[in-house]
Amino acid sequence: MSRTFPTPAIRRKLSSARYAYQLRGVDPSRSPSENFAGCTDGQWLWANTAGARNSARLRGSLPTLPNPGLQRSTTGADGDATLREGYRFYRLVKQSADARHPGGFKACRDVVDFGCGWGRMARFFLKDVAPERLVGLDCVPAMVEAATATNRWSVFEAIGPLPPAPVEAASVDLIYAYSVFSHLSEEAHAKWLAEFRRILRPGGVAVLTTRARSFFADCERLRLEGAQDAPGRTAADAFGDASRWRPRYDAGEFCHASIGLSGALDDSFYGETAIPESYVRRVWSQWFDVMDWVDDRSRCAQAVAVLRRPDQ
Numbered sequence: 001m002s003r004t005f006p007t008p009a010i011r012r013k014l015s016s017a018r019y020a021y022q023l024r025g026v027d028p029s030r031s032p033s034e035n036f037a038g039c040t041d042g043q044w045l046w047a048n049t050a051g052a053r054n055s056a057r058l059r060g061s062l063p064t065l066p067n068p069g070l071q072r073s074t075t076g077a078d079g080d081a082t083l084r085e086g087y088r089f090y091r092l093v094k095q096s097a098d099a100r101h102p103g104g105f106k107a108c109r110d111v112v113d114f115g116c117g118w119g120r121m122a123r124f125f126l127k128d129v130a131p132e133r134l135v136g137l138d139c140v141p142a143m144v145e146a147a148t149a150t151n152r153w154s155v156f157e158a159i160g161p162l163p164p165a166p167v168e169a170a171s172v173d174l175i176y177a178y179s180v181f182s183h184l185s186e187e188a189h190a191k192w193l194a195e196f197r198r199i200l201r202p203g204g205v206a207v208l209t210t211r212a213r214s215f216f217a218d219c220e221r222l223r224l225e226g227a228q229d230a231p232g233r234t235a236a237d238a239f240g241d242a243s244r245w246r247p248r249y250d251a252g253e254f255c256h257a258s259i260g261l262s263g264a265l266d267d268s269f270y271g272e273t274a275i276p277e278s279y280v281r282r283v284w285s286q287w288f289d290v291m292d293w294v295d296d297r298s299r300c301a302q303a304v305a306v307l308r309r310p311d312q
């Protein structure tokens, strides 16, 4: 029997020991960008997961996590699983900004995390963006409180469910929104796109996700198998009748299903949403140049649109 040596487990231990050694000078009294700016992205993910778990010094130099129930309520997972999903999107945003912003990702100084939730994505950008220039916005005050309580560096603000955002016109280089246009109604989504166009600088980039076509099959399976948890039951109710939704998606329609919520995320603007590429290219082009469409589960759990604000 042939075995690769070192085995994956040994390789993980070796890189863990190497990262711990390389990050031995981290100082909790300094900001994450001072401590971690020189890190590779691989080291950065390690620091945020195994590193923070095993080292009090690293833990004290990084955002903490809210309770697992709150993590799951917005992201469907907790701990390393939810952070890894966040990290994959962080990488994709950086790669997209590098390719599509006229100055690359390094020119993206003012950044908005739209629908920031408890701050899962913002924590990763602390390595690259000055914390006071990354603003997380969310319409659920409890999310903003959780993000603020777990991240003492970044700025988080509660906003209304519809524009305006408390952000000056043409003042932002990069906006990202993970799993927000996966929920907005057609009317709300159009209002926010127009608002993003207002606040982005010419050449500024927006990276937004929505439910992919494959989500219909996931919902159908959840319906047939009987979903165990509340998010699963919601998805099954929304798009579980895939034979009704898939033809609409394939015809380029905006697919939005109500999920009967009330409170800060009410039915008037919030549900489950899948927006097809053809709709994005046809309709979103009134505000943006549509640069890329990424529908590849090995890169992101959701479909991703990369947009650029034209000069005029």
Ligand SMILES: C[S@@+](CC[C@H](N)C(=O)[O-])C[C@H]1O[C@@H](n2cnc3c(N)ncnc32)[C@H](O)[C@@H]1O
Residues within 6 Å of the ligand: 074, 075, 114, 115, 116, 117, 118, 119, 120, 121, 137, 138, 139, 140, 143, 159, 160, 161, 162, 177, 178, 179, 180, 183, 188, 265, 269, 270
């Ligand atoms: C599925 S969660 C994703 C949270 C975060 N982006 C992440 O990936 O960890 C969607 C977030 O968008 C926020 N949200 C939904 N509609 C919004 C709106 N109209 N304005 C601002 N935030 C909104 C919700 O409160 C929630 O925190």
